[in-house]
Amino acid sequence: MSERVVPGRAEGTVTLAAADNLWVSLTAGSAVPTTSAVFTRFSSDARPGQYVLLGAYVVELARTGDGRWSVPEAEVRQAAAAWNAVEMDALDLVRIGPFRGVPEQERGGGTLCGWRRRITRELQEADHPGRKAAQEPEGWPHPAGVDWRRLVVQRSRDRRERSWWLPRAVVRLLDAAEHTEAQRLHTTRAGGADTPVTDQDLRATDSQPTTGMNGPALPQRPYTGELQGQLYSVLSRKPGMSRQVAGWVCAVCGTVPATVLDHCHEHGYVRAPVCPSCNTLERPDHLYDNDIRVAGRYRRLFHTDAVGWLRHWHRCPGCRARTTLPLPHLAAWTAHTATRTLRPTHPGSRGRKLCGVLRVSWTGSQNTPRSCLLTVSVDFCPSGEHRVLARVHYREAVAQFGTWLAETAPDVAAAAGPDRLDGLPAEPRPVVADTNGEGLALF
Structure with missing residues (x-):
């Protein structure tokens, strides 16, 4: 492929067609697939x-000397280098819709405004082709160059209940792109450009805006514990809080803007502002109020990225003082880590394979530790046996967790302990289970 630079341009611009070829060539081996014709789609109505x-x-x-449209070659290469650096786990999925209770967004002047809503709408219209012309007469471009159609996963319980999922790396990429566009559109409006920009152009995700009711988001900064020790029930009702949250980068991954105020459902304290991707990563996979499936993501939470997540969970003064985790997380840790040697295996084509699907349930609550009992079991055993692996009392699970915490994250364990109970509620708050996964509301 030849990459022709337009002569006479100091900044080294290339035509839109050449930029398309360059972009496809540079990103050919990337983990996240890209779309073609990301530049030439504007050739007829560029302005x-x-x-x-x-x-x-x-x-x-930009306009070249002969009146043709072009783009700076260096910027294309820079974007491609950042794109190629993205790592993707195709099995680490995040639900992108449909969600009930999310306000409908109209078509704005930007490319990505409400990308979850737009992708979900397009997927729904695939089942009803006649609706498309009425709802989206002009169509809309591929979001940020991502070929999401090659990655989307549909799950359905029956013909009426369908949901769509994308890899977490792609969700983070689109969230970051949407935020970048929102900032650019705000700057354009503030600079008095001829192109009108509406408030809808400044919205970020469908569920949580990066701008609050008081205006656009502040420049992003690292979170340094400004909300430590504050109750979620108070902060979530504070005017302008969504705008303040949008001023931070995610306190967990540190790579994309925060849009969600994560909090401990057991003690009620705010942990930190996080991005939707990290918020869904740490969310327990509830089957019922007291029954969760121990999904594959717990390997990351309790193994590969354990130290960061333990530090995040212990931002809650209640969990830190009691050297524990909220009951659903403690139950998942008990099943995934403390009792992992009890899980049976079966012969497979590539050696031994772990039995079935791991699940943990409990009776009682953390408010009554003597009667709270965690039951670890496996479902869908290949040999037809659904067996109980272990029954662990809550206090025993807490003790095991404390020992593991001291070995895994000594600095986190050193900051915990029963000598820091001042100011905590006399009675822990009950666990609030997210059983339906509807929306990405503040969790």
């Missing part, structure tokens, strides 16, 4: 201020 979003990079169109 000053038009841009192409490639991940979190904004590449603006």
Whole structure:
């Protein structure tokens, strides 16, 4: 492929067709698949201020001396380098819709405004082709260059209940791109550009705006514990809180804007502002109020990224003082870590394979530790046996967790302990289980 630079341009611009070829060539081996014709789709109606979003990079169109539209080659290469650096686990999925109770968003002037809503709408319209012309007469471009159609996973219980999922790395990429576009559109409006920008152009995700009721988000900064020790029930009702949350980057991954105020459902304290992806990663997979399936993501929570997550969970003064986790997380840890040697295996094509699907349930609550009992079992055993692996009392699970915490994250364990009970509620709050997964509301 030849990459022709337009002569006479100091900044080294390339035509839109050449930019398309360059983009496809540079990202051919990337983990996240890209779409073609991300530039030439604007060739017929390009205008000053038009841009192409490639991940979190904004590449603006420019006029060449002969009147043709072009883009800076260096910016295309820079966007491709950042794109190629993204790592993706195709099995680590995040639900993107449909969600009930999410306000409908109209079509704005941006590319990505409400990308979850738009992708879900397009998937729903695939079942009803006649609706598309009425709802989206002009169509809409591929979001940030991502070929999401090659990645989307549909899950359905029956013909009426369907949900769509994308890899977590892609969700983070689109969230970051949407935030970048929102900031650019706000800057354009503040600069008095001719292109009108509406408030809808400044919205981030469908569930949580990066701007609050008091205006656009503040420049992002690392979270340094500004909300430590505060109750979620108070902060969630404070005017302008969504705007304040949007001023931080995610306190867990530190790579994308925060949009969610994560909190401990057991003690009621705020942990930190996080992004939707990290918020769903730490959410227990409830089957019922007192029954959770121990999904594959717990390996990351309790193994590969354990120290970071333990530090995040212990931002709650209640969990830190009692050297424990909220009951659903403690139950998942007990099943996944403390009793892992009890899980049977079966012969497979590539050696021994773990039996069935791991699940943990409990009776009682953390408020009555003497009567609270955790039961670890496996479902869908290949040999037809659904067996109980272990029954662990709550206090025993807490003791085992404390020992493991001291070995896994000594600094986190050193900051915990029963000598820090001042100011905690006399009675722990009951666990609030998220059983339906509807929406990405503050969790």
